[in-house]
Amino acid sequence: MxxxxxxxxxxxxxxxxxxxxxxxxxxxxxxxxxxxxxxxxxxxxxxxxxxxxxxxxxxxxxxxxxxxxxxxxxxxxxxxxxxxxxxxxxxxxxxxxxxxxxxxxxxxxxxxxxxxxxxxxxxxxVWGFQSFLNELAKKKEEGEKISGIVMNANPFTLGHQYLIETASAKSDLLHVFVLSEDVSLFPAKVRKRLVEEGTRHLPNVRIHDTGDYMVSAKTFPSYFLKEDKDTTEVQATLDAKIFKNHIAKALGITTRFVGEEPLSFATNIYNESMKKVFGEDLQLVILPRKEYDSEVISASRVRKYLAEDRLEELKGLVPECTYRFLHSEEGEVIIRTLKESLKS
Known part of the structure; x- marks a missing residue:
C-alpha cells in the first residue's frame, strides 16, 4: 500500500x-x-x-x-x-x-x-551501552570496599561534598556519577567540573558521567504506564536495576551511598526502590543530610537564595569552588537565566 x-x-x-x-x-x-x-x-x-x-x-x-x-x-x-x-x-x-x-x-x-x-x-x-560499560570496566580498581554515588549537583553544595567525604572515608575507592543529562539550570559540564574541583582533596574518589543511561524525572517518559502506576517508583526501579546489574558489576561496586530525604517524597521512593532492587547483593547506605542554620542543605535551597539575591548567605551552603563560580561571568549568566525563568 x-x-x-x-x-x-x-x-x-x-x-x-x-x-x-x-x-x-x-x-x-x-x-x-x-x-x-x-x-x-x-x-x-x-x-x-x-x-x-x-x-x-x-x-x-x-x-x-x-x-x-x-x-x-x-x-x-x-x-x-x-x-x-x-x-x-x-x-x-x-x-x-x-x-x-x-x-x-x-x-x-x-x-x-x-x-x-x-x-x-x-x-x-554503534557505540552503545555495552561500549559504555567496557570503558567503565577499564577504570576498575582493586579494593575491599568499592562504593558508588549518583548525583545531579544542581549546583554542587556542601551537602553533596559532605556525602562524598563521608562515603570516601568509609571506602577504599569511591565512584561518583554526575548526571550527564542537560535539563538542569546548571549545565552538565559545569556540574561535573564543580564536583571534580570540590573533591580534589580526596585521593580515592573517581568522577564519571552517567551517559544517557540515568535520566532525570523531567524527561523520563511515563505516557504508556498504567494510570495507577507510580512513575517515580518505576523510574527508580529501572535506575536501580541498571546500576546494580550493569554499572556496579563493571566497576566492582559493592555499596551505594545516598543521602536521606526528609523533605522529598519522591527521593524517599527512590531510596525505598533501591533497597528492594539491591537486596543483599548491593549494600545501600543512607546517610543523614548535612544542615546549616537548622535546615537541610539542598540544591533547591541554593537556587532559592540565588533567585532572591542572597549570594552572601550561600557561604554556609556551598563549597568555595561553587561560590567562586557563582561570582564568575558564567555563573552570573546562569543566575540571570534562573530569575528570568521565574518571571515567565
Missing part, C-alpha cells in the same frame, strides 16, 4: 492535535508534551500511526490495530530514527511496553533493562 508520511504540528493545529490524541487514546497512551517532533503516517486521509521524538528518545509510538505488525510500524520507526541521526545524535533510545518490544528488536534495537511488566528500555547505537 502507498502510505504518506507527514509532520504533525500538534502545538498549532487543532485538527492534527485531536487526531493525534485520539490515536494515542486508542493505544492506551497518554499525551506527552515534552516532544520536539511528531510525525503521522496516513492511509489516504486516515491517520494510522504516529510517533514523536524528544532529542534522541522515541516517544508516543501508536499504531491503529489494523496496521500493527507490518509495514507501517517499520516505516514509522525508520523515519523517526532517521530524524534522530540526522539531528546529529549517535544513539537512539525508546522506553516501551513489554508487548511492543519485538517490533523494536526487529529494527535493530537492543534491550538495556526492563521493569517486569511495566517497561523496557532499549537502544540502537
Amino acid at each position: 502507498n502510505y504518506t508520511i507527514q509532520r504533525m504540528w500538534i502545538a498549532s493545529s487543532r485538527s492534527q492535535r485531536e487526531a493525534w490524541e485520539n490515536l494515542l487514546h486508542q493505544a492506551s497512551i497518554r499525551t506527552e508534551e515534552l516532544v520536539e517532533y511528531t510525525v503521522g503516517i496516513y492511509d489516504g486521509e486516515k491517520l494510522v500511526a504516529t510517533g514523536s521524538r524528544y532529542k534522541n528518545v522515541l516517544k508516543c509510538i501508536a499504531v491503529c490495530k489494523d496496521y500493527t505488525g507490518g509495514e507501517v510500524v517499520s516505516l514509522l520507526i525508520s523515519h523517526l530514527m532517521t530524524e534522530i541521526f540526522d539531528a546529529g545524535f549517535e544513539r537512539c533510545y525508546v522506553y516501551t511496553k513489554p508487548q511492543s518490544v519485538q517490533s523494536f528488536l526487529y529494527m535493530g534495537f537492543e534491550e538495556i533493562e526492563r521493569v517486569e511488566d511495566d517497561l523496557v528500555f532499549l537502544e540502537k547505537a
Whole structure:
C-alpha cells in the first residue's frame, strides 16, 4: 500500500492535535508534551500511526490495530530514527511496553533493562551501552570496599561534598556519577567540573558521567504506564536495576551511598526502590543530610537564595569552588537565566 508520511504540528493545529490524541487514546497512551517532533503516517486521509521524538528518545509510538505488525510500524520507526541521526545524535533510545518490544528488536534495537511488566528500555547505537560499560570496566580498581554515588549537583553544595567525604572515608575507592543529562539550570559540564574541583582533596574518589543511561524525572517518559502506576517508583526501579546489574558489576561496586530525604517524597521512593532492587547483593547506605542554620542543605535551597539575591548567605551552603563560580561571568549568566525563568 502507498502510505504518506507527514509532520504533525500538534502545538498549532487543532485538527492534527485531536487526531493525534485520539490515536494515542486508542493505544492506551497518554499525551506527552515534552516532544520536539511528531510525525503521522496516513492511509489516504486516515491517520494510522504516529510517533514523536524528544532529542534522541522515541516517544508516543501508536499504531491503529489494523496496521500493527507490518509495514507501517517499520516505516514509522525508520523515519523517526532517521530524524534522530540526522539531528546529529549517535544513539537512539525508546522506553516501551513489554508487548511492543519485538517490533523494536526487529529494527535493530537492543534491550538495556526492563521493569517486569511495566517497561523496557532499549537502544540502537554503534557505540552503545555495552561500549559504555567496557570503558567503565577499564577504570576498575582493586579494593575491599568499592562504593558508588549518583548525583545531579544542581549546583554542587556542601551537602553533596559532605556525602562524598563521608562515603570516601568509609571506602577504599569511591565512584561518583554526575548526571550527564542537560535539563538542569546548571549545565552538565559545569556540574561535573564543580564536583571534580570540590573533591580534589580526596585521593580515592573517581568522577564519571552517567551517559544517557540515568535520566532525570523531567524527561523520563511515563505516557504508556498504567494510570495507577507510580512513575517515580518505576523510574527508580529501572535506575536501580541498571546500576546494580550493569554499572556496579563493571566497576566492582559493592555499596551505594545516598543521602536521606526528609523533605522529598519522591527521593524517599527512590531510596525505598533501591533497597528492594539491591537486596543483599548491593549494600545501600543512607546517610543523614548535612544542615546549616537548622535546615537541610539542598540544591533547591541554593537556587532559592540565588533567585532572591542572597549570594552572601550561600557561604554556609556551598563549597568555595561553587561560590567562586557563582561570582564568575558564567555563573552570573546562569543566575540571570534562573530569575528570568521565574518571571515567565
